[in-house]
Amino acid sequence: MHRKFDVLIVGAGPAGASAALCLRNSGLSAALIDKAVFPREKICGDGLTLDVINQLSLISGELAASFGNFTAKLPCYSAEIFSPDYRQISIEVRPKQEQRPMYTCRRSDFDNFLLDQVRKCGNVSVFENTHPQKLIIIEDRILLECGEDTFEGRIIAGADGVNSFVARELGVERITREQQCVAMRTYYTGLKPLREGSHIEMYLPVEILPGYLWIFHLGDGTSNVGVGMPATLINKKGITLKQCFEGLLMSEPLKSRLTGAVRTEAVKGYTIPYGGRRGPISGHRFLLAGDAAALVDPITGEGVGNAIRSGRVAAEHIINCFRADDFSAGFNKAYDDEIYRRMMPEFKFHNKFRSLLHHPSLLNYIIGTASDYPPVERSLQKLIWNLKVNKLGPRIRLVFSLIYMFTLQGLFASLTRPKRKRA
Numbered sequence: 001m002h003r004k005f006d007v008l009i010v011g012a013g014p015a016g017a018s019a020a021l022c023l024r025n026s027g028l029s030a031a032l033i034d035k036a037v038f039p040r041e042k043i044c045g046d047g048l049t050l051d052v053i054n055q056l057s058l059i060s061g062e063l064a065a066s067f068g069n070f071t072a073k074l075p076c077y078s079a080e081i082f083s084p085d086y087r088q089i090s091i092e093v094r095p096k097q098e099q100r101p102m103y104t105c106r107r108s109d110f111d112n113f114l115l116d117q118v119r120k121c122g123n124v125s126v127f128e129n130t131h132p133q134k135l136i137i138i139e140d141r142i143l144l145e146c147g148e149d150t151f152e153g154r155i156i157a158g159a160d161g162v163n164s165f166v167a168r169e170l171g172v173e174r175i176t177r178e179q180q181c182v183a184m185r186t187y188y189t190g191l192k193p194l195r196e197g198s199h200i201e202m203y204l205p206v207e208i209l210p211g212y213l214w215i216f217h218l219g220d221g222t223s224n225v226g227v228g229m230p231a232t233l234i235n236k237k238g239i240t241l242k243q244c245f246e247g248l249l250m251s252e253p254l255k256s257r258l259t260g261a262v263r264t265e266a267v268k269g270y271t272i273p274y275g276g277r278r279g280p281i282s283g284h285r286f287l288l289a290g291d292a293a294a295l296v297d298p299i300t301g302e303g304v305g306n307a308i309r310s311g312r313v314a315a316e317h318i319i320n321c322f323r324a325d326d327f328s329a330g331f332n333k334a335y336d337d338e339i340y341r342r343m344m345p346e347f348k349f350h351n352k353f354r355s356l357l358h359h360p361s362l363l364n365y366i367i368g369t370a371s372d373y374p375p376v377e378r379s380l381q382k383l384i385w386n387l388k389v390n391k392l393g394p395r396i397r398l399v400f401s402l403i404y405m406f407t408l409q410g411l412f413a414s415l416t417r418p419k420r421k422r423a
């Protein structure tokens, strides 16, 4: 069957679904095409940061309200962070001025929630279990062959994840080894949060730095336990991440942490594409969004927020293409510029900041000091928040914050404050 639309979107994850949602009042017809049937499994840590929640409100107040009523999510107000030598600090995961917490939510549920919202848009047709095989771009249109169906559009958005079919078919430069993080996760039942409302635990074992291991507690009584590490480091160390992950879970202190818990799913892994390299993400009649465009935070591995952000920007740009009746590579370059204008400063910053995570002794010092001295803990919390919400402004302020925090205050605190009593 030949199906004709204005816009084709391949991939109905957060990037593709958000792009579709942002086209709802555009007067354009769109096909949202995914090879999977929703709700579908998505290998993820299942953490939805404040950025995700903010992005939903930027799409529409109605969407944010629906998410507010969505019951599969679990609010999280603080996180427990463990240094390489397993000292612990608690960090609030929302700044004081923010009303909203962050959430944990199974990605199969969250992505299905988003797709349900798309299904309510009269101008978007959703095609699941649809497998693109060939993509042809001709002067004035695109043809996407999916078995017996051919989809015709005037522009295509590739929101089909890190191994993007659209990017491959169009010969877009793929992500480099340096940009790849290998991450894997499994699920357990019977694990209780360490504190009420604190559903995030992050461990920094020396074996995987600058990667980390997480335990994220979910609302259904299960916990997502996973690990992520840059691919180049895995090569350099000559290890397999799965063995390393299992080894960490079998040794202290995680062994004790998991006592009584039962693993309910196999360990599954996937690639995370770190942002930071300014590769082309558009061309004649196409744009890439989300993981297909490599837009994941290089410290935390969070990609859902930027997937939604890029889906929004892609939809805005697509509307501009129709207004200007221009789908050329030259016109679409404005999309690359806009994406990198919004995200590149943070990527560059976080890539540099990640180099600090190569130093276990520094992390032991910072977290150990924060663990002993509440004022340092509060400073660290502020710093993490400034980094997260990207409000630091000029880099020099970060450098001063670091010098201030790591040395002056740490030194002062160690000289003047009584140590926190440990049980």
Ligand SMILES: Cc1cc2nc3c(=O)[nH]c(=O)nc-3n(C[C@H](O)[C@H](O)[C@H](O)COP(=O)(O)OP(=O)(O)OC[C@H]3O[C@@H](n4cnc5c(N)ncnc54)[C@H](O)[C@@H]3O)c2cc1C
Pocket: 010, 011, 012, 013, 014, 015, 016, 033, 034, 035, 036, 042, 043, 044, 045, 046, 047, 048, 049, 130, 131, 132, 159, 160, 161, 162, 163, 164, 165, 183, 184, 185, 226, 269, 270, 271, 272, 289, 290, 291, 292, 296, 301, 302, 303, 304, 305, 307
């Ligand atoms: C182990 C792990 C843990 C992570 N933890 C977190 C976390 O806690 N928080 C966070 O924010 N981010 C996390 N991420 C990153 C996050 O999962 C991604 O950045 C995010 O899913 C990107 O969204 P997307 O819409 O671009 O792509 P995806 O979510 O990958 O969606 C792509 C969609 O395209 C479809 N598709 C793929 N190929 C085709 C094709 N050929 N034809 C048709 N459809 C296709 C897929 O079925 C899928 O539905 C994690 C990643 C991993 C691997």
